[in-house]
Amino acid sequence: MSAEVIYGKDLAAEIREEMRQEVARMKQDGIIPGLTVVLIGEDPASQSYVKGKKKASEKVGMKSNLIELPASTSQEELLDLLNDLNKDVGVHGILVQLPLPDHIDEQAVIEAIDPSKDVDGFHPINVGRMMTGEDTFYPCTPYGIMVMLERANITVEGKHVVVVGRSNLVGKPVGQLLLNQNATVTYCHSRTKDLSAHTRQADILIVAAGKAGLIDGSHIKDGAVVIDVGVNRVNDKLTGDVDFDSAAAKASYITPVPKGVGPMTITMLLHNTIKAAKRIEGK
Numbered sequence: 001m002s003a004e005v006i007y008g009k010d011l012a013a014e015i016r017e018e019m020r021q022e023v024a025r026m027k028q029d030g031i032i033p034g035l036t037v038v039l040i041g042e043d044p045a046s047q048s049y050v051k052g053k054k055k056a057s058e059k060v061g062m063k064s065n066l067i068e069l070p071a072s073t074s075q076e077e078l079l080d081l082l083n084d085l086n087k088d089v090g091v092h093g094i095l096v097q098l099p100l101p102d103h104i105d106e107q108a109v110i111e112a113i114d115p116s117k118d119v120d121g122f123h124p125i126n127v128g129r130m131m132t133g134e135d136t137f138y139p140c141t142p143y144g145i146m147v148m149l150e151r152a153n154i155t156v157e158g159k160h161v162v163v164v165g166r167s168n169l170v171g172k173p174v175g176q177l178l179l180n181q182n183a184t185v186t187y188c189h190s191r192t193k194d195l196s197a198h199t200r201q202a203d204i205l206i207v208a209a210g211k212a213g214l215i216d217g218s219h220i221k222d223g224a225v226v227i228d229v230g231v232n233r234v235n236d237k238l239t240g241d242v243d244f245d246s247a248a249a250k251a252s253y254i255t256p257v258p259k260g261v262g263p264m265t266i267t268m269l270l271h272n273t274i275k276a277a278k279r280i281e282g283k
């Protein structure tokens with residue numbers, strides 16, 4: 001088999017155009033969705049992601065505010081800021097860019113964001129709601145993967161999905177969303193014995209391990225769908241966790257890196273911000 005490539009970038013452009021029209025309608029009711037992004041420190045990769053988020057939100061007509069603070073910012077200062085943003089009626093969505101400097105407790109920061117403004121979907125309240133199948137803010141990357149599958153007409157019900165990676169940000173929640181849609185889900189991780197014995201069972205293989213080249217054609221069943229969530233910088237170039245060429249020779253569908261899952265992540269962040277604005281404004 002030779003795979004069809006699913007370009008998240010093209011899908012994202014399509015969905016963002018739909019959102020632009022929705023934001024224009026909201027403006028007629030006097031609502032402008034507003035996203036505030038907090039960036040601590042000067043990591044170049046984080047700065048570049050955050051700029052991408054700002055540009056994308058402005059392109060669909062939303063308000064976007066970037067708060068940049070030095071790496072020396074204390075946890076208390078950050079929690080105070082979040083408290084102010086929680087109360088600010090002009091702020092619908094709050095995102096604190098991760099990872100944070102070592103002296104700041106990431107979980108404490110995540111829990112300090114009002115769940116109704118938690119457009120990342122990382123707050124335990126929203127994680128719990130996702131787990132019980134309620135409507136809530138779903139984490140952007142997992143949600144983006146679900147929308148990609150849906151728009152590519154790939155059904156998940158009854159399929160065997162193997163997720164490689166179990167982070168709180170991607171692996172765990174994507175398995176949960178797939179389970180909610182009646183997939184059979186297997187999680188693999190760094191302690192899994194005989195990884196390829198598991199991955200070769202997958203109808204849909206989702207790779208979110210953060211290890212370039214972890215998966216190649218030998219891990220893939222003929223005709224499987226391969227979703228590469230890896231974001232690795234190798235010799236200054238962005239690559240995924242999947243060796244694209246050998247995997248594409250086996251798969252029916254595959255996502256590239258870049259231009260795959262990444263642009264969908266930002267799109268779902270905008271989606272969640274619009275949703276937050278509608279809820280907060282009672283529409």
Ligand SMILES: Nc1nc(=O)c2c([nH]1)NC[C@@H]1CN(c3ccc(C(=O)N[C@@H](CCC(=O)O)C(=O)O)cc3)C=[N+]21
Pocket residue numbers: 009048049052095096097098099120140141231238257258259260261262263264265266
């Ligand atoms: N609170 C928080 N929420 C996040 O959602 C979050 C975060 N922190 N920290 C970092 C990760 C990473 N992440 C990406 C988003 C988009 C692309 C993306 O659009 N990538 C483009 C290319 C970008 C490039 O070339 O550098 C692509 O794959 O085509 C990648 C990575 C969101 N994250």
